Amino acid sequence: MTQTRTPRLERGRSALGPALALVHTGRAPTRAVLTAELGVTRATAGAVAAELEALGLIQVDARPAAPAGSQGRPSHRLAIAPDGPVVLAAQIHADGFRAALVGLGGRMVATAPGCMTVPADPAHIIDAVVEAGAGLLRETGRRCLGAGLAVPSAVAEPDGTALNPLHLSWPAGAPVRALFVEALAKSGVHGPDGSPVSGVAGNDVNLAALAEHRHGAGRGAQHLLCVATGHRGVGGALVLDGRLHTGSSGLALEVGHLTVNPAGLPCHCGSRGCLDVETDPLAFLTAAGREPGPEVSLLQQSRDLLRSEYADPTVRAAADLIVDRLGLGLAGLVNILNPDRVVLGGLHRELLDADPERLRAVVADRSLWGRSGSVPILAASLDHNSLVGAAEAAWQPVLDDPLATLG
Amino acid sequence: MTQTRTPRLERGRSALGPALALVHTGRAPTRAVLTAELGVTRATAGAVAAELEALGLIQVDARPAAPAGSQGRPSHRLAIAPDGPVVLAAQIHADGFRAALVGLGGRMVATAPGCMTVPADPAHIIDAVVEAGAGLLRETGRRCLGAGLAVPSAVAEPDGTALNPLHLSWPAGAPVRALFVEALAKSGVHGPDGSPVSGVAGNDVNLAALAEHRHGAGRGAQHLLCVATGHRGVGGALVLDGRLHTGSSGLALEVGHLTVNPAGLPCHCGSRGCLDVETDPLAFLTAAGREPGPEVSLLQQSRDLLRSEYADPTVRAAADLIVDRLGLGLAGLVNILNPDRVVLGGLHRELLDADPERLRAVVADRSLWGRSGSVPILAASLDHNSLVGAAEAAWQPVLDDPLATLG
DNA sequence: CCGTTTTGTTCAGCGTCGGCACAAAGTCAG
DNA sequence: CTGACTTTGTGCCGACGCTGAACAAAACGG
Numbered sequence: 001m002t003q004t005r006t007p008r009l010e011r012g013r014s015a016l017g018p019a020l021a022l023v024h025t026g027r028a029p030t031r032a033v034l035t036a037e038l039g040v041t042r043a044t045a046g047a048v049a050a051e052l053e054a055l056g057l058i059q060v061d062a063r064p065a066a067p068a069g070s071q072g073r074p075s076h077r078l079a080i081a082p083d084g085p086v087v088l089a090a091q092i093h094a095d096g097f098r099a100a101l102v103g104l105g106g107r108m109v110a111t112a113p114g115c116m117t118v119p120a121d122p123a124h125i126i127d128a129v130v131e132a133g134a135g136l137l138r139e140t141g142r143r144c145l146g147a148g149l150a151v152p153s154a155v156a157e158p159d160g161t162a163l164n165p166l167h168l169s170w171p172a173g174a175p176v177r178a179l180f181v182e183a184l185a186k187s188g189v190h191g192p193d194g195s196p197v198s199g200v201a202g203n204d205v206n207l208a209a210l211a212e213h214r215h216g217a218g219r220g221a222q223h224l225l226c227v228a229t230g231h232r233g234v235g236g237a238l239v240l241d242g243r244l245h246t247g248s249s250g251l252a253l254e255v256g257h258l259t260v261n262p263a264g265l266p267c268h269c270g271s272r273g274c275l276d277v278e279t280d281p282l283a284f285l286t287a288a289g290r291e292p293g294p295e296v297s298l299l300q301q302s303r304d305l306l307r308s309e310y311a312d313p314t315v316r317a318a319a320d321l322i323v324d325r326l327g328l329g330l331a332g333l334v335n336i337l338n339p340d341r342v343v344l345g346g347l348h349r350e351l352l353d354a355d356p357e358r359l360r361a362v363v364a365d366r367s368l369w370g371r372s373g374s375v376p377i378l379a380a381s382l383d384h385n386s387l388v389g390a391a392e393a394a395w396q397p398v399l400d401d402p403l404a405t406l407g
Numbered sequence: 408m409t410q411t412r413t414p415r416l417e418r419g420r421s422a423l424g425p426a427l428a429l430v431h432t433g434r435a436p437t438r439a440v441l442t443a444e445l446g447v448t449r450a451t452a453g454a455v456a457a458e459l460e461a462l463g464l465i466q467v468d469a470r471p472a473a474p475a476g477s478q479g480r481p482s483h484r485l486a487i488a489p490d491g492p493v494v495l496a497a498q499i500h501a502d503g504f505r506a507a508l509v510g511l512g513g514r515m516v517a518t519a520p521g522c523m524t525v526p527a528d529p530a531h532i533i534d535a536v537v538e539a540g541a542g543l544l545r546e547t548g549r550r551c552l553g554a555g556l557a558v559p560s561a562v563a564e565p566d567g568t569a570l571n572p573l574h575l576s577w578p579a580g581a582p583v584r585a586l587f588v589e590a591l592a593k594s595g596v597h598g599p600d601g602s603p604v605s606g607v608a609g610n611d612v613n614l615a616a617l618a619e620h621r622h623g624a625g626r627g628a629q630h631l632l633c634v635a636t637g638h639r640g641v642g643g644a645l646v647l648d649g650r651l652h653t654g655s656s657g658l659a660l661e662v663g664h665l666t667v668n669p670a671g672l673p674c675h676c677g678s679r680g681c682l683d684v685e686t687d688p689l690a691f692l693t694a695a696g697r698e699p700g701p702e703v704s705l706l707q708q709s710r711d712l713l714r715s716e717y718a719d720p721t722v723r724a725a726a727d728l729i730v731d732r733l734g735l736g737l738a739g740l741v742n743i744l745n746p747d748r749v750v751l752g753g754l755h756r757e758l759l760d761a762d763p764e765r766l767r768a769v770v771a772d773r774s775l776w777g778r779s780g781s782v783p784i785l786a787a788s789l790d791h792n793s794l795v796g797a798a799e800a801a802w803q804p805v806l807d808d809p810l811a812t813l814g
Numbered sequence: 815c816c817g818t819t820t821t822g823t824t825c826a827g828c829g830t831c832g833g834c835a836c837a838a839a840g841t842c843a844g
Numbered sequence: 845c846t847g848a849c850t851t852t853g854t855g856c857c858g859a860c861g862c863t864g865a866a867c868a869a870a871a872c873g874g
Contacts, residue, residue: 030821031821031822032820032821032822035821042821042822042823043822043823043824043825045822046821046822046823047823070819070820071818071819071820072818072819072820072821073819073820073821073822074820074821075820075821075822076821076822
């Protein structure tokens with residue numbers, strides 16, 4: 001009998017994936033740096049770069065723009081091919097959806113926003129956002145290698161179902177990944193070989209964390225903790241050694257039910273004073289004595305209030321209160337996860353911008369010992385980070401093994 | 408100029424490390440299974456096994472004990488070489504210390520307990536435990552490839568200092584790893600090449616989790632959460648994909664200050680009702696209305712009480728109270744980390760044994776949705792798991808690259 | 815102009831692993 | 845008992861990714 005094996009590591013240049021990841025995240029601007037980062041010889045790095053260029057993923061400019069002041073032969077410049085393949089990224093949030101084409105390097109090639117004019121039904125909305133993305137693909141004629149979808153809900157693995165899509169009034173357990181894949185096939189989105197592209201779905205904060213780690217405020221962090229609040233409730237995410245930690249069934253970093261105010265508001269989870277109900281936009285508006293209106297999103301109302309009336313002592317006091325509660329929650333997370341960076345999004349990001357020192361002081365005061373007490377807390381720095389993160393998740397197979405997904 | 412490179416991946420048979428790890432954890436009892444687990448051809452697996460045997464690490468029995476009922480040629484049996492090299496494992500706890508020699512497979516070859524007769528000084532105790540280990544090495548004449556030390560304190564990385572060795576009355580920041588390495592050199596513990604062996608130090612609960620994951624109740628878990636309480640305070644640990652997650656500075660899983668009883672006892676951290684003060688042996692004894700005595704350890708007193716007087720309603724009520732608090736803490740951790748298994752040690756293990764259903768019910772009730780709500784909670788199953796874990800940490804370089812550490 | 819420094823490329827060689835053929839050692843059917 | 849079948853172990857050869865060294869190229873400085 002002929003010997004069969006279950007291939008663990010595909011054949012092909014094994015340094016290809018790491019090399020592409022380095023160029024993708026901007027950590028390998030030249031072949032010389034690529035050589036050092038990969039830990040291989042110049043010969044290998046050169047061959048790898050040539051292969052990536054042949055695949056149409058990167059581009060080598062023999063004449064660099066910056067002559068620089070160092071001596072020796074100037075290095076050629078490595079860059080993402082501007083006309084290379086893209087992935088389809090989609091995001092659904094409380095106020096609408098957005099589709100985009102995203103190239104390597106996190107570059108948004110085209111984008112199409114959409115409002116919630118269709119029925120609030122998972123299948124219809126996902127169909128609409130995929131159709132918008134397919135339209136962009138038709139307009140631009142770019143090759144598409146994958147697709148990613150960000151939703152404001154925990155997504156269970158390996159099922160791909162949304163467990164708590166509360167803001168969307170969707171039923172718990174909606175099979176978002178299956179609907180996404182189905183919509184992709186229906187819209188005729190296909191890869192270079194004509195077969196339908198693979199689709200992945202994930203929690204929006206998780207994906208935002210991935211994007212911030214690759215291209216934003218989290219760049220270079222070993223263990224990155226992200227916390228964000230957009231509408232109702234609070235989301236968390238953790239990137240460990242460059243990979244998203246979603247736990248063994250996709251439910252990790254459900255941080256909303258950390259107790260941050262023992263005598264606080266009752267939460268649907270049965271406890272009181274959970275992070276979810278104490279630090280989200282509604283909590284802020286309530287603490288500031290404002291009645292939330294129905295026109296714009298709670299995040300928008302909170303942001304407007306914070307930016308325009310921060311001088312008002314009531315608003316200031318409300319912000320301080322939320323910051324104190326958030327700080328307690330972050331300190332608890334820092335003690336458990338010991339990240340080397342924290343990035344905040346949504347309203348938490350705004351609160352950090354308004355008074356960076358207060359939040360940092362609370363966290364430092366309540367977290368334990370040494371370096372972890374002074375863990376840097378930064379504001380998210382990317383526009384549409386969930387969308388870019390959905391693209392990152394879609395790019396992941398290519399970054400892991402370019403040959404298997406292209407050649 | 409000749410090309411230099413910073414080697415990322417050492418040369419040598421790259422399947423050697425994974426193969427040794429499989430035999431080490433008992434997941435490769437035969438060459439046939441090894442072939443399947445590694446995902447290589449039989450030829451490669453055979454060559455790898457032959458090389459490991461030549462290195463004196465494993466042993467191939469051509470005649471297997473179990474003829475089994477399956478047809479085809481019976482597979483030869485792979486086992487850890489019984490007279491192979493060992494590592495020196497050491498543990499220091501509140502009541503004394505213990506040194507041991509541990510072979511691959513977690514097999515304890517020799518052990519030597521010691522009491523706290525020496526001054527309560529880090530250097531003296533570490534010298535004593537290393538000297539005990541060196542004595543075992545001299546007695547048995549085994550080759551020693553590394554050394555590991557478990558201490559009841561968070562150990563900061565990369566410094567190797569003990570940050571909160573409270574039960575030992577040591578100064579915070581004691582340089583335990585440096586002292587350990589120094590003591591090893593002083594005692595003449597050396598590797599096969601005559602140079603002093605490398606020494607690693609870690610938190611005892613972290614190392615216990617590693618041991619349980621490799622050889623105990625955590626075997627096969629993808630993400631394993633361990634929680635244990637031995638004397639005062641509560642320790643946590645997380646094993647992710649087979650590697651200990653210690654965070655970016657070694658301080659991860661400091662779970663003692665999760666709030667589990669908002670109106671509870673004040674804690675030195677400034678909050679109230681922390682896991683540390685609500686679920687440790689002292690909390691149990693106090694809840695049961697017993698005055699802790701000075702003779703034996705708090706854990707021993709708690710265990711005796713729980714085992715002999717569980718029928719007493721007061722004791723039963725105290726146990727239930729602690730279990731409820733512990734369940735709240737575990738649920739919080741499960742929501743954040745989403746492990747697929749939880750293993751409990753120390754008093755928590757005893758409480759689980761006393762009433763497994765109560766704890767599981769509390770955790771399921773307070774953790775969120777689906778599979779994570781029914782995460783299995785098991786009792787630690789290894790004797791001296793911190794000690795075995797110290798050995799695991801010492802073995803790690805060999806498991807990662809046998810050739811680099813041996814030949 | 816030539817030496818120095820750094821970068822890029824070509825080429826031979828080596829080591830690991832896949833693929834195949836064959837041998838070995840058991841079960842099962844008759 | 846014998847022969848077909850199944851599964852395991854091993855020897856051989858080639859593919860291929862990578863190293864190492866030599867050489868060429870492109871800048872700077874004296």
